[in-house]
Amino acid sequence: EAGVVQSPRYKIIEKKQPVAFWCNPISGHNTLYWYLQNLGQGPELLIRYENEEAVDDSQLPKDRFSAERLKGVDSTLKIQPAELGDSAVYLCASSLEWGKTQYFGPGTRLLVL
Amino acid sequence: AQKITQTQPGMFVQEKEAVTLDCTYDTSDPSYGLFWYKQPSSGEMIFLIYQGSYDQQNATEGRYSLNFQKARKSANLVISASQLGDSAMYFCAMERGGTASKLTFGTGTRLQVTL
Numbered sequence: 001e002a003g004v005v006q007s008p009r010y011k012i013i014e015k016k017q018p019v020a021f022w023c024n025p026i027s028g029h030n031t032l033y034w035y036l037q038n039l040g041q042g043p044e045l046l047i048r049y050e051n052e053e054a055v056d057d058s059q060l061p062k063d064r065f066s067a068e069r070l071k072g073v074d075s076t077l078k079i080q081p082a083e084l085g086d087s088a089v090y091l092c093a094s095s096l097e098w099g100k101t102q103y104f105g106p107g108t109r110l111l112v113l
Numbered sequence: 114a115q116k117i118t119q120t121q122p123g124m125f126v127q128e129k130e131a132v133t134l135d136c137t138y139d140t141s142d143p144s145y146g147l148f149w150y151k152q153p154s155s156g157e158m159i160f161l162i163y164q165g166s167y168d169q170q171n172a173t174e175g176r177y178s179l180n181f182q183k184a185r186k187s188a189n190l191v192i193s194a195s196q197l198g199d200s201a202m203y204f205c206a207m208e209r210g211g212t213a214s215k216l217t218f219g220t221g222t223r224l225q226v227t228l
Contacts, residue, residue, distance in 0.1 A: 003157075033216075042117075042204050042218025043158070056215060089156060099208070101148070102216060104158035 004105035012111045018080035021108045025094030035091040082112045117219035126195045134190040134222045136205030145209040147188040152202040195226045
């Protein structure tokens, strides 16, 4: 069974540029999560989807971050414009449903110059 | 608020020896779950083991076991017969029950297995 797929794996951009990350969850997993992991820290939740509905986006900086999961499968996380402090790893995870074990993708490592 | 504490930033263990990674947590919820994840240098978070707050027995998964002491609010991970491939970051995480559930992670412990 394929795991959570993320792309790109690495991204380098200049500040003020836009950037987007893509996530394909494990087949059949209704719940999808985006996490931010700063260097030396554990991941922190940005947003959680139940199917296509964002049910917890309280930690998402909405002035520059946006996310969508239009058909309840793949998801895209966007930053516009990117700032130096956004340099981090962005992890996507999925679970069968809320409360079940979350399985993570390899992450996208973002460097903002 | 939930909090996970991992007090060991780094640990060394010799190959084939057992090692314990510490994790303490703080929550007022009666229902919660505790998880351990492994993060190798490739970056992927790999699920290792789960313990529910109402589980009577400690969880085990192959060489991994979770030493769950509810009264002390600790959930230490024990890795038996360490292998070189166990070298990685290890994160303890907690998810409380309820509709606002989310995983809260500790800061991690870097384990290095030596020959």
